[in-house]
Amino acid sequence: MTIAILTGLMLGGMYALIAMGLTLQYGVARIMNLSYGEFLIAAAFASHWLFTGWAISPFVGLAVVVPLAFVLNFAIYKLLLTPLVRRAPNRDALEVDSILATFGLTFVIQGSMLALFGGAYYSYSFLAFPVQFVGETVAANRLAALGITILLGLALYLALTRTRAGTAVRAVAVDPFAAQLVAINVPQASALTFALGGALAAAAGVLISTFLTFSASSGVVFTMKALIVVVMGGVGNMLGCLVAGLALGLSEALVASYVDPGLTLAVNFALFLAVLLVKPAGLFGRATR
């Protein structure tokens, strides 16, 4: 029982991290990014490449991959998504357009990764030794990943609530139109937040690559789980992300160890539906969108 809960918490922490990037992109920049998981897997491949090619530890790799992802996502927002933002007459139209554009992007990135790495599953052995933790044996890499996740989440939370830039970002999330009235450069804030979300996805990708096997086509699953967590927690809500992520991870681990590992996705969806039926705005969301 303890091991199932521990696994669930570690998994859930990871889901929360994955979803934080997406909730920034969707909640603030208003871009429903369906290619989110592809960026995550691309970072995982980058980490794999750095580790096996240059023996660079993934934790050092973070310092390379994450800034790179930030710049790349910033460029994508400026080049690909800004035209859509300009074209859209209202938020719903932007939503449809961004869904379509990022769906197309998914296939471009996935196809590139398939061409580069093939369809095989990749993994590498990093910190793969057992350690004792609250009386149970767990893999050191998972524990280390959880530690970094907590650090990142805490840093993000403090940045959003304690700094001037973070307050501006939250203002845009609440009302992009009114935010302009208090001299916030909304396009700039949106672009930077989108890039920050991409950077978080990359961080999650690097961390995941240390303990999970991944392939060029596994991005879709991560996108889906991130979307589910974001909606469950309430769009743009960090605390919601954490709670929903943990709930998802726990339920998955419990079902995998007590019912059947083949049914984890079904549990995800069941949880998602249950929340939608009871609280359509998400656990911590406001009543109106």
Place this chain on the structure above:
Amino acid sequence: MSAKTAGLGVGALAALVLLAFVPRLGNAYYLALAISLLQYTVLATAWGMFSGPTRYVSLATTAFFGVGAYTVAVLGEILPWPLVLLIAAALGAIVAAIVGLSTLRLSGVYFVIFTFGLTELIRQLVVWFEVNKSRVLGRYVFVDITQADIYWQLLGLTAAVFLLGWLIARSRLGFALRVIGEDETVATHCGINTTFAKVALFTISATVMTLVGAIMAPRWTYIEPSIAFNSMISFQVLIMALLGGAHRLWGPVLGAVPLTLLFELLSARFPNTFTIILGCIFLLIVYMLPRGVAGLFEKLSTTPGGKTTERVAA
């Protein structure tokens, strides 16, 4: 107006009769190509029937296609063919109704998210069932159906879909959907039962997709979940419908025919980079042709013809 409608009907009937003779040409390659063309025409038109007027992007074409194909794989040898098709259609309708009822009451995003994961969900459930309950993964389809039979069934389904789409567009349901697509709040205030209208049309469209999957299943002799639930189909159908213009009944065909031919060429020529090319084509369409070829025609023709005025998308 009725003379024009009659003329259109006669023209469509003539085309149908003419197309029915394609298998008589005796060329297996052309027949296979014609089957692909019809398959994507039906799928894209069915997609456009729901997503066109409501503007809810459905990413679950594969899920329904796969349900149909897998139904045939399981029941194809046990039951007579018409009954198998009927069961497949019923299954597709039930899945669509469940998905629709649980997500279409809410905003469009939840629907998109759900359809995005639906294929993976159903695939995982089928794998789980096959591994744990029936203990077979991968099934052989041995039914007495030739390529020509598949073609004729698809042709019949194509005709049925267009007739159905035409009837719906002229009915109260079609009108309600166009109002919903323009402004859902207004639709509610007009007394339109928006949930019913959306779920009904989503179910109809999904049932057609399921039938296509069931009809196409005998084409493969071996089916396993990864073949039946191949997400490329969702993507290709979406591209076709968008290129043609999903807001018109005849729009998706304009995308399905050229793109099926193009994909045929590309997948043979560039098997490794096919996905990348596909993604790029799709992005081009989203950026350059947001209203599709049909929208382009409308912009070019300054004098709206009778057919256009009749179904102006409000």
